[in-house]
Amino acid sequence: MTKRVETIGQAAVLAGLRDGMRISFHHHLRNGDYVLNRVMEAAASLGIKNLTVNASSLFDIHEPLIGHIRNRTVTGLEVNYMTGPVARAVSEGILDQPVIFRSHGGRAGDMDNGTLNVDIAFIAAPCADEMGNCSGKYGPSACGSLGYACSDAVHAKKVVVITDHLVPYPLQDASIQEGFVDYVVCIDRIGDASRIVSGTTRITRDPVGLKIARLAAQVIIHSGHLKDGFSFQTGAGGISLAVAKDVREAMIRGHIKGSFCMGGITEYLVRMMEEGLFSTILDVQCFDMGAVKSLRENPGHQEISASRYASPAMKSCAADHLDVVVLGATQIDLGFNVNVHTDSNGYIIGGSGGHCDTAAGAKMTVIVAPLIRARIPLIVENVLCRSTPGHTVDVLITQCGIAVNPNNPDLRERLLRAGLPVTSIEKLKETAEEMCGKPKLIRGEGRVVAEVLYRDGSRMDEIHMVQRC
Amino acid sequence: MTKRVETIGQAAVLAGLRDGMRISFHHHLRNGDYVLNRVMEAAASLGIKNLTVNASSLFDIHEPLIGHIRNRTVTGLEVNYMTGPVARAVSEGILDQPVIFRSHGGRAGDMDNGTLNVDIAFIAAPCADEMGNCSGKYGPSACGSLGYACSDAVHAKKVVVITDHLVPYPLQDASIQEGFVDYVVCIDRIGDASRIVSGTTRITRDPVGLKIARLAAQVIIHSGHLKDGFSFQTGAGGISLAVAKDVREAMIRGHIKGSFCMGGITEYLVRMMEEGLFSTILDVQCFDMGAVKSLRENPGHQEISASRYASPAMKSCAADHLDVVVLGATQIDLGFNVNVHTDSNGYIIGGSGGHCDTAAGAKMTVIVAPLIRARIPLIVENVLCRSTPGHTVDVLITQCGIAVNPNNPDLRERLLRAGLPVTSIEKLKETAEEMCGKPKLIRGEGRVVAEVLYRDGSRMDEIHMVQRC
Structure with a gap:
């Protein structure tokens, strides 16, 4: 008895990935995250279109998302935070529909109260067992807490755990438990350890x-x-x-x-x-x-x-x-x-x-x-x-x-x-x-490129398209 | 900011206890549990009728439940296991409607899939903080795991935590987390420590x-x-x-x-x-x-x-x-x-x-x-x-x-x-x-006094009333 599947693409197919779905990601691997890009490649290879990507945050490393937006694999974006090339492209109007910004609490809350429904959550897990018990504390890509991924695991219709460090069942000290997980994929490397955590943080000298x-x-x-x-x-x-x-x-x-x-x-x-x-x-x-x-x-x-x-x-x-x-x-x-x-x-x-x-x-x-x-x-x-x-x-x-x-x-x-x-x-x-x-x-005088929701789901503000500078 | 309420009765009123509701209890305090009896006393004092009591298990100590059944405070009973005077009284037909038996997995599963809906869960907690983070590991009535109470906490509409050992916020290593808890009551003693766990278990000599x-x-x-x-x-x-x-x-x-x-x-x-x-x-x-x-x-x-x-x-x-x-x-x-x-x-x-x-x-x-x-x-x-x-x-x-x-x-x-x-x-x-x-x-030739559900919710068998012997 196992939930292991060979490839991300197979897991996506088994989880029923199809046009128009909302898929989600967490950002604990930060600017070292390989998983979002790998999943999007798999989705693009399958010819899937019109996905909404809900990622708790996006960083420089997620630049390939721009290509997936251009070829309409992705037509919707929801984040709590984004920086780097994707943020810039959104500001300049790459998406037809506005990005939805939530807060960390608001994203979890909208999942908790059922207003934000995720079809498939893809969870990068620094260690996992074959039944999907997983944690961020151990393994070569250890990132520590998996706090932002918990809501996705509990509420998404299907949950795919992607790891590069498979351990014998049962993983002790699991952050996310098997009862929520459908499939487990083990790949070579889920992230670049040197960029997962920001290294030693320093007190300002300025x-x-x-x-x-x-x-x-x-x-x-x-x-x-x-x-x-x-x-x-x-x-x-x-x-x-x-x-x-x-x-x-x-x-x-x-x-x-x-x-x-x-x-x-x-x-x-x-x-x-x-x-x-x-x-x-x-x-x-x-x-x-x-x-x-x-x-x-x-x-x-x-x-x-x-x-x-x-x-x-x-x-x-x-x-x-x-x-x-x-x-x-x-x-x-x-x-x-x-x-x-x-x-x-x-x-x-x-x-x-x-x-x-x-x-x-x-x-x-x-x-x-x-x-x-x-x-x-x-x-x-x-x-x-x-x-x-x-x-x-x-x-x-x-x-x-x-x-x-x-x-x-x-x-x-x-x-x-x-x-x-x-x-x-x-x-x-x-x-x-x-x-x-x-x-x-x-x-910005252009059309609305992002809507900012407050933590209770109400609309706080909107962000307009900028002139490229 | 606190969820503390002075008495069990006040918590019951605030949680909206009224006739016909289903209330739930866990059995980790086993034959040393004071909480179920205290809650039922409070409900009876409030004049509430026709409650369904869902208790993961019942033991000798829960004999007072018989009185609450007689005066129709309780008219329905659901358990995974019961022994002692209540089991005997049920066998002899004290309840008009059959007891529902589930398994430990089936009870959790029926809560998970929404077929078993609890109005108010009363959770005996050997330690808790004032926001409801709680655990069975610490305190004078420590019972260890609170495993059977977790489903109640997650799924019940209202959750009342009853403790005799209040610790400063935030309780570390909580089994049940504040996000699920509405009220916290601190009473003198939630159980009889000497009867909570069965003492040293011994290898048979027979x-x-x-x-x-x-x-x-x-x-x-x-x-x-x-x-x-x-x-x-x-x-x-x-x-x-x-x-x-x-x-x-x-x-x-x-x-x-x-x-x-x-x-x-x-x-x-x-x-x-x-x-x-x-x-x-x-x-x-x-x-x-x-x-x-x-x-x-x-x-x-x-x-x-x-x-x-x-x-x-x-x-x-x-x-x-x-x-x-x-x-x-x-x-x-x-x-x-x-x-x-x-x-x-x-x-x-x-x-x-x-x-x-x-x-x-x-x-x-x-x-x-x-x-x-x-x-x-x-x-x-x-x-x-x-x-x-x-x-x-x-x-x-x-x-x-x-x-x-x-x-x-x-x-x-x-x-x-x-x-x-x-x-x-x-x-x-x-x-x-x-x-x-x-x-x-x-x-038993008499009417049905209990229905036994299999873990998937299907009906396995029924138990008939016995002749008093």
């Missing part, structure tokens, strides 16, 4: 970044949230890690025992848990090999699904239990709305990921960003794309000062009392414009 | 039992299944443990590395894993404190849900991967059909549990039982109740010989070649009847 991080840590310290039981999410960028460093030192000084940290996990957060600053890591995605190793070895380091992370369709999720989240922005406007989907030219360069989910859930949402990037001001009158609604954002921190959302006067009061450089978002906008002038607002 | 066990081990050894990768399920009874002992010695002698053992787990199986005879234990239920401790500490000892154990509604389950299962019987008939629901008087004294699930899944199903119990022969022309269909049973082992199901001539050949005392089931029946006469067949 003085502007360090200044922002120092201010952010001060805001967290004086916000009233940094006390026993503190829960925290921050990203893997250089500024985020610098914030974590300063928060760590404050926790050590204050003998503070946090409860959990969450999100994309780095070695830095692992060290904080090992030092006893947090009892638990809730890990929906590993960002470096230190995190992968810790997930394997440390019982306090727990893998969670996207649903448990942030699904608004569940009875609760961990994001709702966050005290503080530190997030970035490509733009922020006077209403504290944040854009993480497009750059200032209107090109798609990202997506919400868990941005709007954690902003909605956390008691305090902190946006950190340089006031000016490449002579372009951060703060605008209206963001080109509303990724995260302003009412879920508490405070913006730049190197030139701190702006607190007027809907949180208590926080403003605390930060003023602490002697922090609190100003208004309008003042910060003026400061930037004094330095580099008011930029001409570029808003 | 010479008849030992002889059966020795023959069973010989059958396993010579069946061709005992080789590297061997997977095995046996029960916690004295004969089962004696079989495990002999299998263990054979594995050590033959340098055989098994893959997994499964089912109700005892310290004896834990020791076999620790000795390297099995790499993995798949644990749907712990039978003693040694198993509970191992589940907490040994990464190879894995908790599984009832769905993963044996649900026929999933794409595969672990029961389908068993090589050998050793099971008991109260009766077996000439067609190898097994009765584990009633005694020879027709009284309900058990139920399938995982009997028919593992019999259907395993490559070889071994029934071990004494040929005569209290002057009553084991083998009858037709079982009083067909719990497990004969075509899924391979071999019956008694102290007077071995009968192989004619549908497995290959096995018969192997055992004969090994010089084992193979005979026919008809011969064994004659032998017993020569010793204690042919018993008068007592078949």
Whole structure:
């Protein structure tokens, strides 16, 4: 008794792949992922047309998707985040119908509540047994957590597990269990290990970044949230890690025992848990090999699904239990709305990921960003794309000062009392414009190339086609 | 933000408990369970009527249910197994409508496929956090695996977690996750620890039992299944443990590395894993404190849900991967059909549990039982109740010989070649009847008091009302 099938193409045929279906992928192999391209090649070879590809994220490596869009193997695209050539091609109008952007929590939630139905999920699995029990923790392409793939496994009509490391039944410590899996394919290599996790993440050395991080840590310290039981999410960028460093030192000084940290996990957060600053890591995605190793070895380091992370369709999720989240922005406007989907030219360069989910859930949402990037001001009158609604954002921190959302006067009061450089978002906008002038607002004038859904499924914004530049 | 509610009654009201609903319970606290009785008291106090109670199993401690049936708080009952006063009262006709018997796999499967819909699941949890993440591994009422409660949590419309050991959020290593839980109640004590697990299970010292066990081990050894990768399920009874002992010695002698053992787990199986005879234990239920401790500490000892154990509604389950299962019987008939629901008087004294699930899944199903119990022969022309269909049973082992199901001539050949005392089931029946006469067949003549569903939901048999004796 086995679910093994020789090739991806055979599995696709057995799973009933046909024109017009929605197929899904997770992005835990990030820019090292071979699986999406291999599956799309197989689909194209079978002559399948009009597929909708739902991928939790797309990276540079997924460039071949452009060819599959051109030959109409793929006519629909749904992502939580995308960057690289596919994002650029979408911005320039390669697809007839708009891309659907969801958040990480929204994607899981729409699967949980049945509004997003996947016909076949193709799950890249760093290790698996022949019945489909699988995990990201072991094997040559280990990526750690398979959190974003869990919803696909549970809800898709058919599930194909694709691995390069088959182990004897039963795989221990499976992230996805056999009961959800139809077919298992073992191929030579599911990914390029050197690009699966981003390598060692580093604290920024840029003085502007360090200044922002120092201010952010001060805001967290004086916000009233940094006390026993503190829960925290921050990203893997250089500024985020610098914030974590300063928060760590404050926790050590204050003998503070946090409860959990969450999100994309780095070695830095692992060290904080090992030092006893947090009892638990809730890990929906590993960002470096230190995190992968810790997930394997440390019982306090727990893998969670996207649903448990942030699904608004569940009875609760961990994001709702966050005290503080530190997030970035490509733009922020006077209403504290944040854009993480497009750059200032209107090109798609990202997506919400868990941005709007954690902003909605956390008691305090902190946006950190340089006031000016490449002579372009951060703060605008209206963001080109509303990724995260302003009412879920508490405070913006730049190197030139701190702006607190007027809907949180208590926080403003605390930060003023602490002697922090609190100003208004309008003042910060003026400061930037004094330095580099008011930029001409570029808003795509073409047809809609993407629709941005909020985590509850409602329509947040749309992104228009850009002029090729 | 919390899901905590002060009392069970308040949780029941908030969850919308009302007349005619189906409410569910798991049986991991076994004969030490306080929770079912406490919930039923609360329901009765609220004046609720016509509830259907779906409990994975019922024991002596659940005697108060009889009062709730008398006052019509409860008018329907669904179980996988029941023993004690409630079973007796049902046999004597206390309920107007038949009890529905399912198997452990069938109950999970009927929830998985939507034919069994639970309105409110009340989940006794030895530890939990205030958002409902919970586990059976820790706390004063630790019971180990919560495998049978997982389906209830995932599928019930409302889920109430009842604990006596509240821990800070987030509970690590949760068996059931917050996303499925609506309310959490913390009470003084959810169970009587001394009766939750059956204490130290012992290998039989009865010479008849030992002889059966020795023959069973010989059958396993010579069946061709005992080789590297061997997977095995046996029960916690004295004969089962004696079989495990002999299998263990054979594995050590033959340098055989098994893959997994499964089912109700005892310290004896834990020791076999620790000795390297099995790499993995798949644990749907712990039978003693040694198993509970191992589940907490040994990464190879894995908790599984009832769905993963044996649900026929999933794409595969672990029961389908068993090589050998050793099971008991109260009766077996000439067609190898097994009765584990009633005694020879027709009284309900058990139920399938995982009997028919593992019999259907395993490559070889071994029934071990004494040929005569209290002057009553084991083998009858037709079982009083067909719990497990004969075509899924391979071999019956008694102290007077071995009968192989004619549908497995290959096995018969192997055992004969090994010089084992193979005979026919008809011969064994004659032998017993020569010793204690042919018993008068007592078949309940009254109305139907229970319907027995097979694991796929089809109707297997019915149990009739007995004359009070």
